[in-house]
Amino acid sequence: MTAAFDRLRGGVPAKRHNARTIAALTANPGCTRRAVLDAAGIDKPRLAERIGFPGNFGQSRFALARGNGFEAMLKADGCALLLSVLRDVLHLDEPAVSYDDLGEDDDATLGARHGRTRDLLAAAAGAALIDHPLLTLQVAGRSVFLEPDLIAFHAGGRLHVVEIKSFAIVDGQADSAKVSAAAVQAAVYVLALRRLLADLGHDPALVSHDAVLVCPRDFSLQPTAVLVDVRKQLSTLKRQLARLASVSELAAALPDDLSFDTALPPETLTAALARVGAKYAPECLSACELAAFCRHEATGTTAALGRPVRDALGGVDTVAEALALAAGTATPPEELAEAAALLQAAARLRAEAVGAATP
Amino acid sequence: MRHLHLHERPLVLVPYTMAGEPNAPLAAMVGTAEDDPRLLVVAQPRNRDDRFAFAARLAEVLVPYADSFTAVAEPVAVDRGRDVRCRFTDAPQLWVPNPGGVDFLRLFGRSTRFRTTEGEYAVPASVPLLGRWLTFFANSAEVPGSSLLLNAVQALTSHWVTGQSSAEDAQLAALMGWLAPPPGMSVFAAAARAEDPAVTPPAGPATDPSFDNHVLAPLLSVAEPDVAALTEVLRGQLLPTWTLMWRALGLLRTLPPGSRVAGRWDGDRDAYSAFVQHLADGGPPQPRRDGAVAAAARLSRLENAAARYAVQRAFDDPLVMAEYRLAGAAFTAEVTLAKADRIDDTGKRPVLRPRIMVVTTEPVRVAPGAALTSPARPAQKATVISVTAADGPKTEVLLELSGGMGRKLVAEPGSVPEVGERLLLTTLSEAYRPGAAFPEPDRTPWTHGGPPGPD
Numbered sequence: 001m002t003a004a005f006d007r008l009r010g011g012v013p014a015k016r017h018n019a020r021t022i023a024a025l026t027a028n029p030g031c032t033r034r035a036v037l038d039a040a041g042i043d044k045p046r047l048a049e050r051i052g053f054p055g056n057f058g059q060s061r062f063a064l065a066r067g068n069g070f071e072a073m074l075k076a077d078g079c080a081l082l083l084s085v086l087r088d089v090l091h092l093d094e095p096a097v098s099y100d101d102l103g104e105d106d107d108a109t110l111g112a113r114h115g116r117t118r119d120l121l122a123a124a125a126g127a128a129l130i131d132h133p134l135l136t137l138q139v140a141g142r143s144v145f146l147e148p149d150l151i152a153f154h155a156g157g158r159l160h161v162v163e164i165k166s167f168a169i170v171d172g173q174a175d176s177a178k179v180s181a182a183a184v185q186a187a188v189y190v191l192a193l194r195r196l197l198a199d200l201g202h203d204p205a206l207v208s209h210d211a212v213l214v215c216p217r218d219f220s221l222q223p224t225a226v227l228v229d230v231r232k233q234l235s236t237l238k239r240q241l242a243r244l245a246s247v248s249e250l251a252a253a254l255p256d257d258l259s260f261d262t263a264l265p266p267e268t269l270t271a272a273l274a275r276v277g278a279k280y281a282p283e284c285l286s287a288c289e290l291a292a293f294c295r296h297e298a299t300g301t302t303a304a305l306g307r308p309v310r311d312a313l314g315g316v317d318t319v320a321e322a323l324a325l326a327a328g329t330a331t332p333p334e335e336l337a338e339a340a341a342l343l344q345a346a347a348r349l350r351a352e353a354v355g356a357a358t359p
Numbered sequence: 360m361r362h363l364h365l366h367e368r369p370l371v372l373v374p375y376t377m378a379g380e381p382n383a384p385l386a387a388m389v390g391t392a393e394d395d396p397r398l399l400v401v402a403q404p405r406n407r408d409d410r411f412a413f414a415a416r417l418a419e420v421l422v423p424y425a426d427s428f429t430a431v432a433e434p435v436a437v438d439r440g441r442d443v444r445c446r447f448t449d450a451p452q453l454w455v456p457n458p459g460g461v462d463f464l465r466l467f468g469r470s471t472r473f474r475t476t477e478g479e480y481a482v483p484a485s486v487p488l489l490g491r492w493l494t495f496f497a498n499s500a501e502v503p504g505s506s507l508l509l510n511a512v513q514a515l516t517s518h519w520v521t522g523q524s525s526a527e528d529a530q531l532a533a534l535m536g537w538l539a540p541p542p543g544m545s546v547f548a549a550a551a552r553a554e555d556p557a558v559t560p561p562a563g564p565a566t567d568p569s570f571d572n573h574v575l576a577p578l579l580s581v582a583e584p585d586v587a588a589l590t591e592v593l594r595g596q597l598l599p600t601w602t603l604m605w606r607a608l609g610l611l612r613t614l615p616p617g618s619r620v621a622g623r624w625d626g627d628r629d630a631y632s633a634f635v636q637h638l639a640d641g642g643p644p645q646p647r648r649d650g651a652v653a654a655a656a657r658l659s660r661l662e663n664a665a666a667r668y669a670v671q672r673a674f675d676d677p678l679v680m681a682e683y684r685l686a687g688a689a690f691t692a693e694v695t696l697a698k699a700d701r702i703d704d705t706g707k708r709p710v711l712r713p714r715i716m717v718v719t720t721e722p723v724r725v726a727p728g729a730a731l732t733s734p735a736r737p738a739q740k741a742t743v744i745s746v747t748a749a750d751g752p753k754t755e756v757l758l759e760l761s762g763g764m765g766r767k768l769v770a771e772p773g774s775v776p777e778v779g780e781r782l783l784l785t786t787l788s789e790a791y792r793p794g795a796a797f798p799e800p801d802r803t804p805w806t807h808g809g810p811p812g813p814d
């Protein structure tokens with residue numbers, strides 16, 4: 001099945017996954033197009049650009065700089081500052097904590113780093129901070145490496161996922177969208193760590209479901225840590241990943257000549273995309289790089305107006321159909337009779353309210 | 360129908376913040392007239408002194424504006440006429456582009472209102488005062504139906520619908536593209552234009568990342584940024600939104616105000632008058648977080664305001680009421696029988712209880728015993744006595760009326776609906792619901808933030 005994915009991707013190497021892409025993967029689980037493209041590791045931003053629908057997913061370098069600065073400050077002097085907030089929030093007083101950095105990104109050493117991560121976790125005795133551990137996760141039937149964006153903190157016999165984020169916690173409150181995004185990402189790591197421990201023959205429950213979120217406090221750069229219970233995110237994640245497992249079958253069932261090799265001409269790519277079903281919703285706009293394309297494709301559907309509209313019009317797929325049913329110019333099929341009656345009542349009330357003659 | 364108070368002299372504020380920094384202002388365009396925007400720019404957004412200098416300059420505009428409605432006061436009777444209280448005849452009104460703008464003001468208020476005006480980190484006295492005003496505005500923005508601080512996106516989307524989803528409507532430019540496309544341009548072209556940050560800069564407070572990376576970063580990377588150049592590029596980013604804000608206000612002004620808008624603005628003027636008084640009395644700044652009782656009381660006030668606002672909107676606006684009719688919570692009916700002089704003398708004293716029969720073709724989802732009201736006679740309660748299916752799609756509803764007919768045993772003329780009159784009846788009610796009683800701070804158990812016991 002890996003072969004099927006490789007074929008879809010053409011000559012290009014697979015995009016690496018990180019907690020954010022895995023989290024996004026679970027954002028619109030009903031969409032086959034996305035599942036196939038992501039499972040195959042296709043470079044979606046590049047693809048979107050090639051077909052003339054570039055996304056706007058850039059990040060400000062000011063935000064990056066501040067994030068990096070905050071992280072560097074926490075990790076200076078053998079993680080002195082980080083340890084002090086971790087001790088506070090976890091109520092520990094471990095005198096000595098070892099620190100291992102498994103190093104920065106390099107594709108060539110992935111296997112070796114994963115091996116060292118396993119060794120360190122297997123051996124961990126006493127308190128240890130393990131920076132940039134390289135974990136793997138089963139996604140759509142194959143094992144992918146996760147970008148090592150976390151620190152695993154081993155203390156008091158338990159492992160905690162530590163995430164450093166640069167958004168501020170002001171008076172104990174933070175932007176809820178950012179916190180929940182961080183929680184989903186932490187859940188990805190908790191899951192990966194648990195799978196690894198199970199592999200090593202340890203109890204996976206040693207990995208705490210309380211992830212530690214380290215953020216700047218109020219308007220300063222002073223760090224503060226909070227525990228975030230990610231149990232709910234974990235169960236959603238497991239469910240979605242299980243569903244994605246069937247994607248490899250989907251991919252295998254796709255025609256042999258289908259390819260999303262970004263070197264292909266745009267028309268070929270657009271035609272190829274049309275052959276894999278999508279399920280556009282406005283949420284895609286912030287979660288998937290293909291959103292501009294899929295939105296264009298979905299123009300005129302009730303789904304493009306968002307879930308509340310689509311659900312209110314249960315079963316009516318396009319705006320044109322909804323208008324025709326409301327005006328009574330289309331005869332509804334039996335399963336839409338109720339929706340049609342409601343639409344007509346709505347049209348009548350609306351006409352009455354705006355003072356026009358009732359049709 | 361407009362459901363918000365629209366001030367003759369609103370203060371429009373378009374803030375921009377520095378990406379990555381918590382609530383570091385980068386620039387703001389502010390003013391009370393479209394042709395007179397004042398642009399405030401922070402040359403070194405990461406520098407604390409520059410930040411408070413910005414706050415001081417914003418205070419120079421905002422505080423005098425907020426203070427400028429205290430010239431005339433009117434007496435208001437309180438406690439059933441046993442007391443009088445003063446209320447200013449007008450109040451300020453702030454406009455920002457979107458909910459993000461409200462959040463910015465709240466956080467900026469939080470970061471300035473506790474600043475000290477003495478010692479090593481002294482700031483000008485206007486800075487903490489600005490913080491307290493911003494906090495006042497941000498708090499009132501949470502009250503449904505309040506018009507002291509409004510955001511254009513929410514104001515527009517609660518009055519118009521577009522052919523795009525709420526995610527797209529959240530962009531002021533895309534929203535305005537639908538509601539009022541530039542002359543000669545289709546709504547689709549206008550909305551597409553609005554989504555390209557290179558053509559239409561975002562309405563803030565967040566900047567466009569590629570503007571940050573390609574324009575702002577080179578300008579800010581030097582030790583002494585070129586303030587003139589910085590001002591120019593920021594003016595270019597903010598001016599389109601500034602113009603849109605005034606167009607949005609113009610659009611809203613074309614709608615006639617609902618009849619209950621003025622009543623809600625009275626409430627806003629009350630809140631404003633009380634806050635001015637609080638400042639004059641030297642009251643403390645708003646706390647970082649409410650105590651448990653204050654928080655519960657506030658929540659209950661907000662819930663009441665939300666319920667009241669929803670009902671008032673429906674009573675004011677037939678289009679809003681239509682949604683309730685569709686859901687069966689309201690129906691129109693014609694009066695077919697009316698007995699206006701019916702007296703109920705089964706109790707201790709005889710009371711006037713007229714009955715009317717109405718007939719409707721709309722779905723009726725009410726049961727006997729339910730209390731209905733009619734927006735035309737809000738003080739009158741109509742209790743459902745029976746609901747009977749008549750011929751065809753018709754339903755007959757028998758109602759018993761109480762209240763709103765004067766004090767005598769004979770109904771005031773016109774207070775009882777007559778045969779042939781068309782009525783709108785609904786389960787929604789404007790009647791005042793008293794809030795729950797909460798203990799005073801010093802009577803609160805320590806578990807809920809009150810004082811510790813004597814021992």
Ligand code: SF4
Nearest residue numbers: 031279280284288294
């Ligand atoms: S944008 Fe398109 S491909 Fe991506 S999740 Fe939405 S529908 Fe699927």
